[in-house]
Amino acid sequence: MLTRLLACTIAFAAPLAALAQTPPQVSPAVEASAPLEARIGELAQILAGKGDYDAYFAPAFRSQIPKEKFAQINAQIAATAGPMIRIESITPRTPWVADVTIGFRDAIGTVRISVAATEPHQVDGLLFSGLTPRVADMGSVRAAIAALPGRTGFALARLADGAPQMLLADHGDTPLAIGSAFKLVILAELVRAVNAGERRWGDMVTLDGGPLPGGQYMNVPAGTKVTLRELAQKMISISDNSATDILLKHLGRDRVEAMLAVVGIADPKGMTPFPGTLEIFKLKGVPGLADRYLALDPAGRRQFLDGEVARTPIAAISPTLFRDGKPVRIEQLEWFATPTDLIRVMDWLRRNSAAGPGAEVRAILGLNPGIPQPAAAKWKWAGYKGGSEPGVMHMTLLLEGKDGSWYALSSSWNNPAAPVEDVRFAGLVGRAAELAAPQP
Template sequence: MAEPATAASEDPLRARAEDVVRFLNGEAPAEEVFNAAFLREIPAAQIGALASQIRHSGGRALRVSAVAAAADHSGVVTVELERSILQLRLGIDAAHPNRIAGLLVEANAPRSDSMAAVLADIRALPGTVSFAVARLGEGAPALLSAHEPDRPLAIGSAFKLFILAELARGAKAGERRWSDVVPFDRRSLGSGILQDWPQGSPMTLHSLAALMISRSDNSASDVLLHRLGRERVEAVLPMLGLAAPGRNRPFLSTHEAFALKYGADRSLLLAYVAADEAGRRALLPRLAATPLATLDPMRTGGSPTGIGSAEWFASSADLVRTMDWLRRQGGDEALRILAIAPGADTATARRFPYFGYKGGSEPGVVNMTFLAKRRDNGWIVATASWNNEAAAVSTERLGALMTRALNLSAEGS
């Protein structure tokens, strides 16, 4: 494998900074830029995804504009992109070829951006999008920027916010405690980790909720849905402010949704779509009885399947109201759980004293929903759902747009 072209430079830190420019632009493989220990901790695919997100947000990397070296083979590097200024803390190996041993994104500030430009890019996405940024206060949320905010769309795993809300409501009402222990008795397909755990493992409701939100653990969400009660989760939807809660009745478990989308019996999906609510409920036992081993997400070739029918639905305005309810009524435990996995780059998250997130994705569907407290103590929600029944959608592309919206909203308005 070839060494980086700049390996012989007199200034190894600047040389590696130049290699970062090449890497961000897709002109150098990760193995040429980062050392083996770094890539064991953060695999090439993961660091490549970060580079793609930065590129989507800021454009191509243009140049290294500053290098502030420290004495320990590290320093702060400033890289100019087409639309932003990226500040990185780099650490490099002491010995040639001085590959990068540590990298931290400290800031990614837009050169010049506007919410109008973000909206234009949102509207240009192929398919259908519902987007909103709202300011939260004592009264109803106030929209700051929006595109089709009242249009319900498939939201993927963002439905887990509704289960979290019912858990928080019940804990506040004294019907249950976060520390209550229940057996792990529902298994679903990944994502998450619980699908590999022993049946019957004791779990607190808090641990299940934390995994459901931070790892989007489908098995955890199904256990909670069963323990809390499907009807109770359905009943909380109007309380959260969903304008069309009937779209989510019956409220599907992930196992049931996967049985509709990925099961061998394709007639189940057709029957479910054609049925009224009572008919759909009558199908639930058959869906729940479908063995997980028979469910194959690749049966559809990775194409969007049932995203307009066998799903969970909400508009961006619904999700703004849901996050506002969690802020006001969810309590400290729910807010701490939402903040475990920020869903955005570190530099963006650090601009807010509080930063909570839940999203979801599957072929043809991606949602990102953020609840954040600004340094002026104002609260905002930024949320977007992007659906395309004809093709896959890009989490990185939407993530870049949401990063821009969050940074534009960070200082108040």
């Protein structure tokens, strides 16, 4: 359980954001197979909780998302979108994969469904790429975000040659917990080093077998080699915590901290010292560590991370950490920044990826656009990083208009008293991105 916990938390791993990477190319002649059409026809019953879950989904899917978890996700969707009304469109990607647009009472959902090509043709993939609320204008989106329980911040800016031009902001300068969006600062240090010729994307990192949080590199043997490019891709596109901590250690905590002011974090104290994901898990999940850490000044905290926290084994983390979904000290133990801070970070990445070796970062940021396809289709290109843990949700987008103009949008939601509704928040931010697109 602990392994799974560390793999999923603070990684923005909600199903709506897990729609990942580059979709398969679509041939004009692609038609959905009969089994795919049949499974799509059964989808309404499954979403209503009335279908045969075990017969509909393949064993591998059920092992990752048990029926109880699926029911929780469905409840979130229903609370945000209301009841399903109809399937509005089906776009086959292959005979066995399709993008489905679903009409709910209060929102439009986009789902990618994949069906096994062999009998009994069970569904082996069902990923919500987002819900777009049926709200007509940006004012309604901003009002809905501001009305969420807890604290929120929102900012939209036009990016050009000078400082970002803030177009809209609601509590845009309020520091809030940002979850895995802190990984953008690690990415920025890597971009700086690559552009300076100190490192190359293809440089190999040899893993030492040391303890890592959950992710693709958690259990690989010592001596395994992986490129900086691959680590950065995994850190950003799927928010892999193990890749993150490998990069932080390899690049150096001090160098990453030095980038905070460079990329535009107005008050670096919110991320100084700069903790890794496993360090945060230990501080939150090992009794006594947090109180001793928080009583120290920044220099003392850095020594504490490098000493006592580093020596504390993963097994000491409470196996019940986050199990109940309740927030854990999100106002004290997190990475803190404002929406306008994150806009400046994205602008720094944009300007330092216009040409040269740093241009690779645009491909990395674009692997997971973070918003539903209808919203992303309004833009020429979308780059994204978000973050979440119980009580925390954050989304930041770098967007290129079809007219060549650039924008950044950033929003956070913190509620120390209760879990946040990931689906609702992501839908609102996705709708804001759709409405913000410049007219061609």
